[in-house]
């Protein structure tokens with residue numbers, strides 16, 4: 001019961017942050033998403049903020065566990081008649097899609113919250129076509145022995161409860177590097193100060 005209430009509040013608060021999200025990530029998303037084509041899977045699309053940046057003509061499937069995101073997500077989908085879309089309710093740890101069936105997989109600010117990062121990355125690898133790209137924008141743990149790292153460890157239990165299982169202290173880059181053969185990334189320095197939600201990595205991986 002409390003989980004549902006937390007998910008509902010999280011969906012509502014996230015829907016109010018789309019303008020801010022565009023100011024922070026808009027430019028990098030436009031560039032990173034510009035070569036997306038074909039069949040696209042997005043894990044954890046949330047309120048659908050990435051629909052502002054997808055190119056026309058793609059076939060999009062989103063897998064999202066929080067049903068309270070659906071209302072906002074459907075609004076975005078309805079605003080893009082040039083994209084064929086399907087929402088799957090579920091978790092990226094178990095994705096109901098065949099092996100090697102998807103051209104691009106997108107994850108923005110999701111791997112901090114999933115229950116099992118390795119399981120999600122194994123699913124992404126299984127579903128990606130050879131030569132396909134896993135595109136990511138994620139906030140990651142700060143370097144060891146910094147104040148930021150120290151406070152990320154202290155605050156993670158609080159964020160897990162209030163921000164839908166968000167771990168400030170996940171070494172997401174190491175998880176990605178351990179699971180994929182080719183990883184291209186940059187550290188992203190947002191225009192706005194995001195406090196404990198820094199640093200970020202943006203890039204792509206291939207299997």
Ligand SMILES: C[S@@+](CC[C@H](N)C(=O)[O-])C[C@H]1O[C@@H](n2cnc3c(N)ncnc32)[C@H](O)[C@@H]1O
Pocket residue numbers: 021043044045046047048049050063064065066069090091092093107108109110113114115164
């Ligand atoms: C911080 S929000 C980001 C939403 C969106 N990707 C964006 O960038 O605006 C994290 C999203 O990941 C979803 N999520 C959490 N655990 C998940 C899982 N195991 N599989 C798929 N999505 C998950 C949450 O429900 C939420 O919609």
